[in-house]
Amino acid sequence: MIGVFSYLVFFATTASILAIAVLGLNLQWGNTGLFNGGVVAFFGAGAYGTLILGGTAQAGHLGGFGLFYPLALLGGMAAAGLMAWIVGLLTLRLRHDYLAIATFGVAVAFENLMRNAEWLAGGAKGVRGFERPLRAALGDGFIYNLFFFVVVLLILIATYMFLERLVASPFGRLLRAIREDEEAARSLGKNPARIRLMAFVTGSVILGLAGGLYGTFYAFVSPQDVLPTLTFQIWAMLIVGGAGNNRGAIFGAFLIWGAWTLSGWALSRFAPVDVQLYTGSVQFILIGSVIVGMLMWRPQGFLPERLVVSQRGKPQQMQQGE
């Protein structure tokens, strides 16, 4: 019984961390209409940044700063934000798909760098020597995992509340305005490129936060953790949940992570051994089909965006516009 419960805590922790990432992506894609083709790079920057800054000294690669944990996590988030700022600065004033291509490129280059640069992050062996915070007090067992889950859950709730406030604020309305009609926003004297950049960086910092928590949870990160798979999974979560809706983002994270875990388990349990080599292929086809299928038949997701209507109400505004 404790085994099942302990697994549920493990599952819920991972799903909550991913939900934070989906919230970050939702700010970019759902609220602002920015396509991030390299989610995993910003997630990875958070994970690597946190572990390198918070870990003990290791032979052969950068690290050993042993920073106080919250500072290390903030550092990881800052690394993700910095990367987003550079990419955003170069692409956000261009046609929309430049960002998609450049971010996709960032993810390829990030994984490539982490895999090859041993002096930086241990190469294929990954970053080790990280001590989970408060481990001395709580040990390594179930209690620690439960504690960690509660912390992740609180951070998820805090992120959710922060984003709900942000979306309802004048800045949030501006984001939607730019997404719907850039020219109109520009004519109101707003600088769409700058505002997009702010949203993109903020979303990436949240992705970095999720990555930092992920790295902390496993106390280890390697190039295997920053494969494109994660980008696809996080997208599917957002599209299924409902782009533009923060609750949908969280719902989608749990649903897709549950489906992914279950399909992996079912394939390893019931599929013949010689087919099991292809578990990954089958799962990829499933996730690709989920993305394409949702876009074709229910592009708004299961929990569609609730359009925030100003006090006067939309119909009236339209009449005024004539």
Place this chain on the structure above:
Amino acid sequence: MADPILQAHGVTAGYVPDLPILRDVSLAVPPAQITLIIGPNGAGKSTLIKAIAGLLPVSAGQITFQGSDITGLRTDQLTAHGIAYVPQTDNIFRSLTIRQNLDLALRRAGVDAPARLAGVFDQFPALAAKQRDKAGALSGGQRQFLAIAMALATAPQLILMDEPSAGLSPKAAQEVLEHARMLTGQGVSILLVEQNVNQALRLADHCYILAEGRNQIDGPAADLRDNKVVGEIYLGNRRVGAT
């Protein structure tokens, strides 16, 4: 008077289905004449001409050309029917040469192509001289002539022109409008939208005034030139349709 070549009956159209810019507009274009549409900014002049050209959805009403219903036909099908359209801006392909622009317009001409090309070059010797140049290198007035030449290359019976003199010097504008007048002598009908009201009214045969997406007044161009109301619309003293 001969039967109109083009007729619009109660046309309602706009960019978004729920927000028609044009409401219940009717007009008739007689053959081999210039029919002018004028009106204040935002009156729906360009919307009307785009709706006739098949570039905007018509949500109500009917458009007939030589007696047959052409409402809802695609733009490229209208070309085959003998209707050409000269947009206001971006009306030539800058990356193609002048000759390539014309060849594109002549694509469906078949065996007539060489004769039509020769005819077009006769009318616009300046284009013939520069035919291997990129169209993007032409001056504003020459671009307008190339756009008209491309329209003529399809051997149209009707040309829809959207503000052909916009952005041109007064001299070039005059040349373009006079060329339009000359085309009616060859039997081509023209539906013209113009901001350049004084010049256009002198050349046109009949004129419609649109405001706020509806027909206001129409009549022979010569009569409207001296009409007080017309002056008032353009002086902006009074809202048309408010009376």
Place this chain on the structure above:
Amino acid sequence: MIQHLLDGVLTGSYLSLGAIGLTLVMHILRFANFSHAELLSLGAYVALVCDALVSGLAPFLAVKLAPLSLTGSLIIAILISMVLTGLSALLIDRLVFKRVREKGQELSMVFASFGMALIIRNVIGLIFGLSPALYSRDIAFAVILSRDPLILVKPDQIFVLIAALALMFILHLILSRTTFGYSLRAVAENPSLAQVNGVNLQRTIMAVWLIGGGLAAVAGVFYGISHQLIPVMGRDLVLPIFAATIVGGIGSVYGAVLGGFIVGIAANISLVILPSGYTPSVPFLLILVVLMIRPHGLFGEARA
């Protein structure tokens, strides 16, 4: 150095072919098609199957065309694959992209193309297995062009380069000499004006998919001849061909050709200064450099 340059030109020949179709689709349909590279692997595997079929039906074609390791049946298979891959591209557009296009905005198409890439890549993996395949089991011996410095080249590679250049030249003739070519360029520049001039937009879009798919098939086969066939080859090719379109300027066919060679040469020259593990990052670095100094590429035009 000269060897790297030569290898770069050879790499560039198939990257260019792949980038031509991508740049046309990106320009005319206005979306970054992340599944375009999968058309290369689809075409490569279709050719593999057709090669087996043709040489089975007509064994006399299965003879090597010395000094190449290529056989007559593979050449026929390439032609069949061009048609089939072009038709597949058309079918994917009909079944998926067209519907998403009518439902959503441009960026939904980018999403959908990622999804399609995953599906195509992994279906190929399921059908053909995850291990590499080859068109010919014979080892193609390289010819020594020069001993000092040592420069090696395989006859197959020369064939690939010449055939790629020939295809590009044919495409150039079509674009610059035929009214069909003008109509393609017209749609790329201004779709609604093209319609005004009597061009049927739907049919032009179909032609773009056919041409893009056909060239992608050739590019995929050439990649397979130069290296080997693996189901995930699309994953490794997608960034280089995107880099080629951005370097050349989105929408420019000539830019895509030049961009493909630049990316190929840069990736191979980088081996002089960087360990080979970093090669996959080179296209990304090129994209960054271009975005910094010339965001619209060598031949591109600003278009919002």
